[in-house]
Amino acid sequence: MLAVDDLVVSVVTSLGSLDIVRGVSFQIAPGEILGLVGESGSGKSMTSLAVMGLLETPRTRVTSGRIAIDGADITHATPYERVRKGNGDIAMIFQEPMTSLNPVRRIGDQIAEAIKVHDPKADVRARTQELMDLVRLPDSALQHGAYPHELSGGMRQRVMIAIALACRPKVLIADEPTTALDVTVQLQILGLLRDLCDRLDMGILFITHDLGVVSQLADRVAVMYAGQIVETGSVRTIFSAPLHPYTAGLMACVPDPSTGHAPLVTIPGQAPRPDEVPPGCPFSPRCSRADTPCRSGPVPTVRAGDHAALCHFPLNEELVHA
Amino acid sequence: MLGFIVKRTGAALATLVAASVLIFMFIHLIPGEPAAVMLGDAATPEQVAALRTRLGLDEPLIIQYFYWAGNALQGDLGRSIFFDEPVTTVIADGAETSILLASITMIWVVLIGVPVGVIAAMRRGSWLDQGLSGLAMLLASIPTFWVGLYLILVFAAQLGWLPSSGYPSIFDEGGLANLRYLILPSLALATPNAALILRLTRASMLDVSKEDYVRTARAKGISPRQVTVRHILRNALLVVVSAFGFTFAALISEAVVTETVFALPGIGRTVVQSILRRDYPVIQGVILVIVCLYLVLNLLVDISYRFLDPRVELE
Ligand SMILES: Nc1ncnc2c1ncn2[C@@H]1O[C@H](COP(=O)(O)OP(=O)(O)OP(=O)(O)O)[C@@H](O)[C@H]1O
Ligand SMILES: [Mg+2]
Numbered sequence: 126m127l128a129v130d131d132l133v134v135s136v137v138t139s140l141g142s143l144d145i146v147r148g149v150s151f152q153i154a155p156g157e158i159l160g161l162v163g164e165s166g167s168g169k170s171m172t173s174l175a176v177m178g179l180l181e182t183p184r185t186r187v188t189s190g191r192i193a194i195d196g197a198d199i200t201h202a203t204p205y206e207r208v209r210k211g212n213g214d215i216a217m218i219f220q221e222p223m224t225s226l227n228p229v230r231r232i233g234d235q236i237a238e239a240i241k242v243h244d245p246k247a248d249v250r251a252r253t254q255e256l257m258d259l260v261r262l263p264d265s266a267l268q269h270g271a272y273p274h275e276l277s278g279g280m281r282q283r284v285m286i287a288i289a290l291a292c293r294p295k296v297l298i299a300d301e302p303t304t305a306l307d308v309t310v311q312l313q314i315l316g317l318l319r320d321l322c323d324r325l326d327m328g329i330l331f332i333t334h335d336l337g338v339v340s341q342l343a344d345r346v347a348v349m350y351a352g353q354i355v356e357t358g359s360v361r362t363i364f365s366a367p368l369h370p371y372t373a374g375l376m377a378c379v380p381d382p383s384t385g386h387a388p389l390v391t392i393p394g395q396a397p398r399p400d401e402v403p404p405g406c407p408f409s410p411r412c413s414r415a416d417t418p419c420r421s422g423p424v425p426t427v428r429a430g431d432h433a434a435l436c437h438f439p440l441n442e443e444l445v446h447a
Numbered sequence: 448m449l450g451f452i453v454k455r456t457g458a459a460l461a462t463l464v465a466a467s468v469l470i471f472m473f474i475h476l477i478p479g480e481p482a483a484v485m486l487g488d489a490a491t492p493e494q495v496a497a498l499r500t501r502l503g504l505d506e507p508l509i510i511q512y513f514y515w516a517g518n519a520l521q522g523d524l525g526r527s528i529f530f531d532e533p534v535t536t537v538i539a540d541g542a543e544t545s546i547l548l549a550s551i552t553m554i555w556v557v558l559i560g561v562p563v564g565v566i567a568a569m570r571r572g573s574w575l576d577q578g579l580s581g582l583a584m585l586l587a588s589i590p591t592f593w594v595g596l597y598l599i600l601v602f603a604a605q606l607g608w609l610p611s612s613g614y615p616s617i618f619d620e621g622g623l624a625n626l627r628y629l630i631l632p633s634l635a636l637a638t639p640n641a642a643l644i645l646r647l648t649r650a651s652m653l654d655v656s657k658e659d660y661v662r663t664a665r666a667k668g669i670s671p672r673q674v675t676v677r678h679i680l681r682n683a684l685l686v687v688v689s690a691f692g693f694t695f696a697a698l699i700s701e702a703v704v705t706e707t708v709f710a711l712p713g714i715g716r717t718v719v720q721s722i723l724r725r726d727y728p729v730i731q732g733v734i735l736v737i738v739c740l741y742l743v744l745n746l747l748v749d750i751s752y753r754f755l756d757p758r759v760e761l762e
Contacts, residue, residue: 205670224659
């Protein structure tokens, strides 16, 4: 189980140190998919890179908080350090399958490399075949020592998933893995991830700004805004009764096919840049429910069952318990 | 692969034809009667007429070109007016020195430029990197002859470790030990080029290390050294390899100066002297040989690029 506790990620800029991720906490249990949604720039990728240990240190780094997998502290650890300490079981796939594979090395070699890091004595051939079967890559994809440019985007993303699975991860981080793919391929990859999650009892942190994808794929959702998680809960409760006005706004932006061509709704204004996050609730300048308490001081956490949000004046107030 | 080589060779041959026309036209573009210019003021009209006939200058231009090119194809580049020897003999006399000088220089360039560039990139931002990059910037901007004079001053005049001028053949007395005569000249010639390759290697290492696939490699959990060698270096070298062709071109013009500074009996010095002597057949012959070398080298670069980068299509 992955546990992230009060994570703060800062980046050193010409303006000084800026907090990009501001106190994020979440957990992912085995076999569970957590969808992390939010607008562009809300800090989703930063959060995932921090968990993975891929931040560009020393410019960008975890300044406080704790990341642990099955109780082992992996805060600040790079993948190499994690593998050496036997905590190598987190893997990641990225948005751009076209550029995420080394163009001048054979695909087979790139998979083999990942297998050997985690198990130098592995039977590479058999293990590669096993991984290819898992991600449903046809044998032809690796025949004749193929190079990445010979495969389609969907195939390359499958190769990326195979590389990720080589370490038998307990948690897979997927940062917008289907954004660059066309719709049918996107659905195949989503189906594959769901299937792998169930079969391998693997947790997935699925990052996207597509709420539609989250509603189909995820078990739980975390909504991120200006570096904070402003609402979490199970997919069912969040979609049926959101507490945070921002979540409700995001949902209103998704075109609903059942109502025909409804006018596109947008949330007024823009998400704040990390250097100009307003005091109080960061969403207050764009929020129709905001009032004096929202504009300064700490924001309370409101709960309804497993569902929690950071808000003074939540929606569906009747569900909230004190 | 074969089709690729044939295509590239065809392109190189076309370039060679175009270059040969330019080289041929050179003596006709110089103001004045070519034969008279070559013989100088003291020549009698009879001597001029005799040279005209010998060089075939009475024929129409196009016939002259085919005559000249046809002979060149058969390895006959004409006769030197000054030495009254075949041009090929004059070139061959300087070839040993020049080929050895260029080869040793390229070895320095690769052996120093690439590894030091890699080290600077791996330690980017450190004092080591800043020192090396600053030094490279300085060395790249100093003219070769000046580096040469400095090396002579320090290692020949002051310390007396190495000879400062001339080069006896390795086939003469002294054998391979004669190569020590080429150490200072090759270092002088290598300095600015190694500095450029160093900067290029460093810059392209840093570029590549920002690529998505390098992040993928890191995510696998392989060691930082493996990330550098297996994923960054190979892609960075693609850029460096394609620069070698240009380095060679720079080398040739700088070699002319270096051979003069170190009084080396090479082709570069032959060119300078032939220009002063208005020995045009030699100049034409040398330039033709250099163009051929350049084209062959670039062909080799293209082919090795094809091996390093599977994406280069066999167009
Ligand atoms: N090196 C950096 N220097 C300064 N600011 C940075 C740097 N890298 C990222 N940021 C800022 O951090 C914020 C969060 O970036 P992040 O990539 O995590 O967003 P995201 O939620 O993944 O967005 P997207 O949906 O576009 O991928 C952005 O506002 C970005 O401007
Ligand atoms: Mg992102």
